[in-house]
Amino acid sequence: MSGKFKAIIAGGGFGGLTAATALAQRGWSVTIYERQPELRAAGAGIYIWENGLRILDAIGAKVVTPGSFRGLAMEQRGYDGCVLDAGDFPPSVRLITVARKDLLAGLRAAAQKAGVDIRTSTEVISAGADGDLHFTGAHIEKADLAIGADGVWSAVRRSLGLELFHQQTDEGALRTIIPGTPEDLGLDGQDKYIECWSGERRFLITPLNDREIYLALTCQKTDLAAKKSPLDKESWKASFPRWAHLIDRTDQVLPWAPYSIVKVRSWSAGRTAIIGDAAHAQPPNLGQGGGMAMQSALALAVHLEGITDRRDIPDRLAIWEEKERPLAEHCQRWSRLYGEVSTLPDSMRAKVVTNAMADDWIRGEFLRAARSIPTGTERMAPRRL
Structure with missing residues (x-):
């Protein structure tokens, strides 16, 4: 295409950066155009x-490092500490956990390497169907393709x-990253992600690396009590006493x-699309x-290949x-269903899980999504980690 076509994107998150790089x-x-500074x-x-890892490889985003944590299983534990499920992931399904800022940095670097122009402090307030984005100050940009990757409150x-x-x-959830190592999960949890339940509260423990x-x-x-910020540590330790040593480290939540x-x-x-959230x-x-944001973004670029x-x-x-939509909506349905399990009484939830x-x-x-082969990665062999 020799640069014939022009795309403008509202939002510089995971989906926007992936679409920009792939295009x-x-x-x-x-x-x-990103509204934040x-x-x-x-x-x-x-x-x-696995599906996300394949996409990162496809666009050349360097996010995973030798120190990134790869869990081999997800373990659910009940209110009394008993293991409800400890299923190992299939060997063909990799799962890596990283800090969100590191994923963003890797995607941004890939976009810049591909020649994407990233403009910050520029807010999109609306869009038209002719590939146009409208900004504060009555400014309008027009292109062959416009994409709204502007999140859950999307103006597009x-x-x-x-x-x-x-x-x-x-x-909802409070989230934080604390200092710690996989050894903090105990001898029986060092190669796992652990999710614990207590009443309608959940506590998810995810190593990111060895620090x-x-x-x-x-x-x-x-x-x-659970929603308080700063965190009510005593309330959460009462629900999850086994993990008091981790809760005590939650200085910034x-x-x-x-x-x-x-x-x-x-x-x-x-000629205007929306992706991601x-x-x-x-x-x-x-x-x-x-x-799913990255998967639909890469697929969009692939489906536009060869247009004249x-x-x-x-x-x-x-x-x-x-x-692409059926898989994204499948994930929506099953994610919502899983969340509803939180409202069940402890004993009933233990049996259900x-x-x-x-x-x-x-x-x-x-x-299903993890096992899927994202559009644009069909010919790729999984990279060894």
Whole structure:
């Protein structure tokens, strides 16, 4: 295409950077507009499953290092400390955990290497269906393709009339990264991710490397003691006494925030598309929010390969959505279902989790996205870690 086509993107998060890089690598001229003074990732840690790792390799984003933690299993423990499920991941399904800022840095570096122009402190307030983005100050930029990667409160989605609903869940989380090593999980937990349940509270323990551990403390919006910021350490230690040594290290905790679920009529209107949380926000229970954002972003670029006339873009976007949307919505459904288990009484939840995760079909549904081969990575062999 020799740079013939131009794309403009609202939002410099995981999805926006992935789309920008993939398009630029295919000859597009790409500009990202980010409203913040600098690119930054909200949150603390993030799970990168096999599908996400393949995407990072495909666009040349260097995120995973030899020191990144690779867990071999996810272990769920009940209110009394008993193990409800300890299923190992299939050898073909890798899972790496990193700090969100490190994932963002790797994606930003890949975008800059590909020639993407990143402009900060520039807020998109609306969009049109002709590949146009509208900014504060009545400024308008036009391109062959516009992309809204502007998150759960997407101005692009809203202005195009694509939103069916945006629901915030009753469950949310406080998140932090503390100093620690895998040895802090005990001899029986050093190669695992551990999720503990106590009443309607959850405590997720995720090593990131040999120096840091990511913690997610999940509760209902009505649990005022659990939601406090600064963290009410004594309240959380009473729920999870086994992990008091980790809770004591939580000096800085991000405020409690609910999860979002976004449903839309379509992923595009004319020559303007939406990706990531703008199109399919989901609770983090499957660890696939970032993965799905990157997966739909790479696929968008692949589906636009070979075009010679921008009038073909709407049809290509329709094909892209038809191919990619079912998996994103599958993750939404199963992530929401998993979150509802939190509201069950302890004894009932223990039985539900134990019996459900013993079913090969259910376990397979939870891993469907991780086992998928993202569009644009079909010919790649997994990189050894």
